Amino acid sequence: QKEVEQDPGPLSVPEGAIVSLNCTYSNSAFQYFMWYRQYSRKGPELLMYTYSSGNKEDGRFTAQVDKSSKYISLFIRDSQPSDSATYLCATLVYNFNKFYFGSGTKLNVKP
Amino acid sequence: AAGVIQSPRHLIKEKRETATLKCYPIPRHDTVYWYQQGPGQDPQFLISFYEKMQSDKGSIPDRFSAQQFSDYHSELNMSSLELGDSALYFCASSGQTSERDFGPGTRLLVL
Numbered sequence: 001q002k003e004v005e006q007d008p009g010p011l012s013v014p015e016g017a018i019v020s021l022n023c024t025y026s027n028s029a030f031q032y033f034m035w036y037r038q039y040s041r042k043g044p045e046l047l048m049y050t051y052s053s054g055n056k057e058d059g060r061f062t063a064q065v066d067k068s069s070k071y072i073s074l075f076i077r078d079s080q081p082s083d084s085a086t087y088l089c090a091t092l093v094y095n096f097n098k099f100y101f102g103s104g105t106k107l108n109v110k111p
Numbered sequence: 112a113a114g115v116i117q118s119p120r121h122l123i124k125e126k127r128e129t130a131t132l133k134c135y136p137i138p139r140h141d142t143v144y145w146y147q148q149g150p151g152q153d154p155q156f157l158i159s160f161y162e163k164m165q166s167d168k169g170s171i172p173d174r175f176s177a178q179q180f181s182d183y184h185s186e187l188n189m190s191s192l193e194l195g196d197s198a199l200y201f202c203a204s205s206g207q208t209s210e211r212d213f214g215p216g217t218r219l220l221v222l
Contacts, residue, residue: 034211036213042215042216043117043199043201043213043214043215043216044154044201044213045213046211046212046213101154
């Protein structure tokens with residue numbers, strides 16, 4: 001079993017829809033949770049970073065962490081065609097420098 | 112803001128040749144991580160350096176070596192290249208927090 005599980009999709013939505021991307025993790029020692037966006041043939045870019053349970057907003061993006069159920073979510077409001085990319089969740093154990101990626105969910109936002 | 116810089120962006124080599132990839136971290140970042148992402152695969156952690164010392168080792172082949180220099184840039188040296196080494200190689204850097212910033216990657220093609 002992978003440390004971080006993520007539905008690979010693909011997920012196809014119309015422009016303007018609310019997108020929900022999800023991951024589950026198995027190790028309760030994970031403390032940092034991140035979402036990366038990766039466009040085709042590019043390296044991942046960091047979108048959001050959270051430490052504690054709860055919500056964190058940045059523009060149209062909201063990251064949500066529920067440590068009790070080991071569940072991570074990324075919500076995208078008013079989705080745009082430019083949001084079409086692969087989204088990867090990632091977790092990190094503090095001070096161990098061990099970085100676990102989910103397999104990524106491919107999102108396609110149709111105009 | 113300055114981001115992680117990688118060079119070259121694209122590289123074509125033949126089997127059994129050598130290649131050197133370079134990563135320049137964000138200023139004041141002291142840790143560099145190298146990842147390999149094959150076509151359609153998850154990123155795989157290769158190796159990391161903290162303050163010019165190897166801090167962690169992942170699935171890096173013996174044919175590869177890496178080091179971090181006094182200006183914190185890092186180089187990944189790849190020898191006796193094989194067709195299976197064709198991949199996107201990207202590096203990340205981090206500083207005092209666990210947040211990581213990724214470079215755009217070097218796309219290596221071995222013919």
